[in-house]
Amino acid sequence: MRIYSWGSNLGGQLCAGYRSSTEVLTPLQVRPFEKDFFKANTLKSIVGGRDQTYFLFDNGEVYGCGLNNCGQLGNLPLYVPFPTKLKNLSRYAVVELSARNENAYAITSEGYCIGWGSNSSGQLGSPPFEMVCSSEPKVICRNALHVSAGGNHVAIITRGYRKLLTCGAHKYGEIGRKFTRNCKPAAVKLPAVEAVACGQSHTIALTRKGDLFGWGMNTFGQTGIKPRNYPVVLRPKEVPTEYDLQIKQVKLQCGRHHSVMYANNGQILTWGRNQYGQISMVPHLPEYDWKPTMLKDFCHVETIAIGGNHNIVLHRNKGIHFWGWTEGNCPSKLDHTHKDPYLFKPEIFYPKKSIPENIFMGAGEKHSVVMFY
Numbered sequence: 031m032r033i034y035s036w037g038s039n040l041g042g043q044l045c046a047g048y049r050s051s052t053e054v055l056t057p058l059q060v061r062p063f064e065k066d067f068f069k070a071n072t073l074k075s076i077v078g079g080r081d082q083t084y085f086l087f088d089n090g091e092v093y094g095c096g097l098n099n100c101g102q103l104g105n106l107p108l109y110v111p112f113p114t115k116l117k118n119l120s121r122y123a124v125v126e127l128s129a130r131n132e133n134a135y136a137i138t139s140e141g142y143c144i145g146w147g148s149n150s151s152g153q154l155g156s157p158p159f160e161m162v163c164s165s166e167p168k169v170i171c172r173n174a175l176h177v178s179a180g181g182n183h184v185a186i187i188t189r190g191y192r193k194l195l196t197c198g199a200h201k202y203g204e205i206g207r208k209f210t211r212n213c214k215p216a217a218v219k220l221p222a223v224e225a226v227a228c229g230q231s232h233t234i235a236l237t238r239k240g241d242l243f244g245w246g247m248n249t250f251g252q253t254g255i256k257p258r259n260y261p262v263v264l265r266p267k268e269v270p271t272e273y274d275l276q277i278k279q280v281k282l283q284c285g286r287h288h289s290v291m292y293a294n295n296g297q298i299l300t301w302g303r304n305q306y307g308q309i310s311m312v313p314h315l316p317e318y319d320w321k322p323t324m325l326k327d328f329c330h331v332e333t334i335a336i337g338g339n340h341n342i343v344l345h346r347n348k349g350i351h352f353w354g355w356t357e358g359n360c361p362s363k364l365d366h367t368h369k370d371p372y373l374f375k376p377e378i379f380y381p382k383k384s385i386p387e388n389i390f391m392g393a394g395e396k397h398s399v400v401m402f403y
Contacts, residue, residue, distance in 0.1 A: 037397030041097025042111030078394025090123030101165030152213030251320020
């Protein structure tokens with residue numbers, strides 16, 4: 031088992047056993063978890079927050095490391111430089127995890143959506159004047175199926191009718207509905223939703239009918255709508271796309287100000303901010319592109335992890351690649367003094383001939399973690 035991490039390590043989120051104000055510019059191999067633990071449990075996913083890294087295991091346990099200034103890591107110390115079990119979740123069996131900024135959310139086996147960390151905008155489902163932050167998980171809603179964390183908002187798909195519930199910040203319309211002072215999650219006016227993803231201040235959703243919608247901050251076209259016409263999208267607006275994807279196999283992810291849609295057949299569509307090359311491999315493109323565009327050079331991708339301004343892609347035939355902001359977020363031959371510290375063209379991190387069978391990738395705002403075992 032091998033763990034590699036790079037990028038910001040301000041809170042100890044690189045799992046290296048220490049924290050530093052200096053970014054790690056090349057992949058750092060860190061010591062793994064206890065081997066006995068891995069013999070009995072299987073890793074399910076790696077999730078990155080702003081300055082945190084979370085590990086979800088198939089037994090429902092969650093480990094985390096990094097900065098704990100708002101209770102994002104439960105009752106652990108302010109700085110947690112090595113993955114440690116989140117005992118505040120011990121009464122729950124977690125099946126899905128999502129994090130961004132100072133928040134983390136989980137779906138439990140019982141169908142609860144729980145959240146912990148900051149409640150500055152009511153993103154935990156209660157008014158900020160009642161609770162500024164919480165190290166203990168709060169039940170946001172029941173009968174939940176999927177969850178996606180935004181900067182200061184959250185989107186939840188329910189079981190059954192697959193309604194989309196949102197709560198939290200509403201300055202840019204990121205919750206996609208009328209704001210209510212009690213901050214409780216409420217439904218967005220959409221048909222049954224198949225997938226949802228939140229960026230810093232925007233949200234995208236795919237319905238079961240195959241229609242893509244976007245709303246929220248749209249300065250860079252990250253909602254998929256022309257920003258000149260709609261700099262802010264207050265309610266869900268359908269995104270035009272010329273591509274026909276198999277809807278039940280499509281997944282959505284968002285960076286800070288860019289969006290990604292990809293399918294199990296390996297197709298990837300990107301749109302939004304491109305100042306650091308985060309949506310395209312073509313350096314002459316403008317600083318943003320609001321139209322979902324397919325990455326033709328990578329049409330057989332197995333999985334992808336989206337950071338704040340960078341992306342990591344696993345391609346079985348080409349290896350692991352990354353592109354976007356490179357000052358620690360994407361390891362590269364460029365040093366931190368380079369005038370153009372970003373990659374429009376994916377650079378290889380791990381060659382295809384060396385790729386092991388089990389790979390997990392996670393990306394936070396300014397850091398990345400890859401695990402092989």
